[in-house]
Amino acid sequence: MDNLGDILKETRQRRQLSQLETAENICSQSTLSEIEHNKYIPNTQLLISLCQRLSINFDDLLLAQNFSICKDRYFNQKVRSLYNSRNYQLLKSYLNRPTVTELVETSKQMQAYYFYLAVCDLHLEHNFDSSKEFLKLSLASTGHSRKQTTLTRICNITLAYVYAKQGLRTSAIKQINVALRNLDQITYDENLNIIYFVAALSYLALNKYDLAIKMVERGINFTRKNNSHFMLLDSIYLMAHITEKIQDSCHKLENVKKYDIFNDFIHERPYAKVN
Template identity: 25%
Template sequence: MEGYLDTFGNVLKAIRKERKLTQKMLSQDICSQSVLSRIENGEELPNVLVMQQLCQRLGVTMDQVMVYNSVNVKETDILLESMAYHFGKKEYEKLDELLQRPGLINQLYLDTDIQLYFYYAGSCEFFLHGNCEKALSLLKQGLSYTFKLDKMHVSKEEVQLISCIGKVYGDMGNLEEAEQYLKKSIYLFYRLPNQRGSAELTKIFYNYASFLYQKEQYTLANEQIDCGIHLARQKNSFYYLEELFLLKSRVLHQRKEEQEALTYQQLSAEVKRIANFG
């Protein structure tokens, strides 16, 4: 029984941290925070109802928690970290190679891991292969694994997926759907707990700003760009900073602010140089 307690508690804790939830957020209206702490530390066995409710809030089934214990978690985590690295560096060819590994999808047991698989696959279809229809299908499939309209807590991955779906819709010329998804991603970003914000979310501001720029809504585009730049600087990250600087330069050019436009063009080139050097 002690081994089971350790196993269930450790896995519960690992999934909670993966979801970026605090003990207070997970336990709210289910059990006390102190009870959850004892469960995670293997000091208490939860009753079935509590187990079900905790799993439901985490977006996994009890079976998935049990399976999660028996697989080679470390190997899967290393693979996911490698994919995340290539994705963050926009190395889509290398990412695509990992995604093509035989049986990869069968190595993933958590809904969030499967969601990431479809997120990465959809991104490769869009950026690498230029297949908007397939990209849209994969991105929507990834979102469906965890997202529900009445969810209390959304994840940064869900926000990014919604933004990317909007981006693809925009490239397909479906502007109404594009704007709906892009606006939704910004709205959900501001519902994320502060500690869950991450540098990767600068991309959602770039996506929406690009859409607004294409619609010649330069003031609104500039506001979104500044939000993205602020987040990148707050997180000390170069992720999408080059693109944001370049887009701001174009916005300023449209507004006839040529000197400042040149400054941001130079900043974009400098970020690109530093990122390539790194």
């Protein structure tokens, strides 16, 4: 599944939406059908509208597989359910219950515990200072180990994003480099798809559009190379959003073609464009 139409269709079906519901007030059902059958490439405006209808939000830090906080299966399932449904307020309350830390037994579980708290505060009122402190506690939970686990990299790249949102350019770029270090040389984990995506978000927050685009492209190539489609639609949506921002700001980049930005990804056959 490495064509845009296939990914849009799979996402629509997962959301349990019909073509008619998805296309309403955006485009005709026949146009959506042509897109899903890879006969048309949507322009950025149309793609953004479809992604919004499908509840794609590139500010959400999605996970392919969640991290365990303790050995209690029900507890981990509850955390997973709240996190995946983006119910951050209830998740934060659930994690802040007095007895929760008594269930945490290992440094890896403690790292996950602080990570989830950091994400909750990141989404709730965009509390960057609190999120930053939880991320630092999460990273400190690894002790003196220099080995970066998947979760460690995710914490580092999330911290980069927080720094970027606070305008701390040097700190943000440093954390991006840490998270990306030797990424192509380690055993693949689907959650690693997040790294390039959040790196792109971080550069976008710093108004570094060219670097943001390069990170999205690297992420798409990394995802496809590992035969995954997790975060692909999110990445294409983010690329469309960046392209719109570039057009709005009259920022010129040689490697950006207004409505052909996806041609390297949606490859091989010539497609017509739709408005």
